[in-house]
Amino acid sequence: MTVTLLSSPPDLSDQAVRHTQRSTDLQILPPLAGVDGPIQGELNICESQVYFYSESAGSGIAVEYPDIIIHAISRQDGRPSIYCQLEAGRFFPNQQLPEDEEEREDTVTELKFMPQDPGALEAIYMAMSTCAALHPDEDFLAEQKALEEENDFFADPSDESELNDIQQAALRHLESVFVPPPQQQQEEQQQQQQQNGTTEQDKQ
Amino acid sequence: MLFYSFFKTLVDQKVTVELKNDLAITGTLKSVDQFLNIKLDDIMVIDEERYPHMSSVKNCFIRGSVVRYVQLPSQAVDTALLQDAARREAAQPTPQQANVRVK
Numbered sequence: 001m002t003v004t005l006l007s008s009p010p011d012l013s014d015q016a017v018r019h020t021q022r023s024t025d026l027q028i029l030p031p032l033a034g035v036d037g038p039i040q041g042e043l044n045i046c047e048s049q050v051y052f053y054s055e056s057a058g059s060g061i062a063v064e065y066p067d068i069i070i071h072a073i074s075r076q077d078g079r080p081s082i083y084c085q086l087e088a089g090r091f092f093p094n095q096q097l098p099e100d101e102e103e104r105e106d107t108v109t110e111l112k113f114m115p116q117d118p119g120a121l122e123a124i125y126m127a128m129s130t131c132a133a134l135h136p137d138e139d140f141l142a143e144q145k146a147l148e149e150e151n152d153f154f155a156d157p158s159d160e161s162e163l164n165d166i167q168q169a170a171l172r173h174l175e176s177v178f179v180p181p182p183q184q185q186q187e188e189q190q191q192q193q194q195q196n197g198t199t200e201q202d203k204q
Numbered sequence: 205m206l207f208y209s210f211f212k213t214l215v216d217q218k219v220t221v222e223l224k225n226d227l228a229i230t231g232t233l234k235s236v237d238q239f240l241n242i243k244l245d246d247i248m249v250i251d252e253e254r255y256p257h258m259s260s261v262k263n264c265f266i267r268g269s270v271v272r273y274v275q276l277p278s279q280a281v282d283t284a285l286l287q288d289a290a291r292r293e294a295a296q297p298t299p300q301q302a303n304v305r306v307k
């Protein structure tokens with residue numbers, strides 16, 4: 001997965017845009033070369049990526065969801081923001097990284113989106129959460145698929161003695177309130193009738 | 205699906221999520237989805253100095269794929285039942301368990 005530096009506004013005509021937020025400041029840490037402080041632009045939470053572009057700065061970023069390992073609502077220093085921490089090793093080409101290799105290994109890219117309208121934070125956070133869930137990990141998907149193809153899934157223990165007292169009582173209760181399916185009900189009714197027949201005969 | 209169902213029973217409990225990058229966050233489990241993405245409320249970052257910009261973060265969404273451990277209150281877990289269920293799921297070919305460490 002890569003993070004992208006934009007040098008022109010992104011074309012969103014083919015994108016499913018979940019949320020747009022104008023007049024939003026973005027601070028990237030560590031900062032991009034030649035950038036001092038936040039840049040103001042438009043944030044677009046799309047189903048494929050998070051896009052941010054600043055007309056005034058003539059640049060922006062695009063980040064794929066698998067690279068956003070945490071996103072959060074932050075109310076730091078009175079300026080409410082959406083905080084995003086990126087996966088290790090995800091850096092923009094011109095980011096001011098420490099020269100020391102060890103220090104660089106410890107560095108993570110952090111993004112802070114600060115909308116002019118603080119009331120929008122919830123909506124941005126929700127949109128990001130929804131879109132993040134659209135990009136599950138490939139390994140996870142592969143193993144889920146393998147499990148589904150199996151079809152076997154046990155939920156109850158095969159041996160009742162494995163259940164403790166409380167669990168056995170719960171099982172008894174469930175059995176007593178369980179309503180059998182119609183076919184079984186018919187069979188049970190027939191059984192009932194046969195028994196009644198026998199009783200009446202006995203009475204006579 | 206086992207751990208998704210299991211984590212759903214822990215909603216509103218206090219947990220500590222340790223990520224693969226060593227970041228540890230304590231908070232109240234608010235939601236979990238089928239990919240084990242986790243939402244925490246009222247969070248506190250262990251080792252705040254490393255991530256100063258995370259101070260005063262209230263609610264966060266953690267990507268399931270970066271979670272290494274979830275630390276749970278021991279009284280919230282019936283370990284015998286969980287072990288049993290996990291053993292059954294492990295008997296299926298190619299499963300991979302989420303890592304669960306019980307405090």
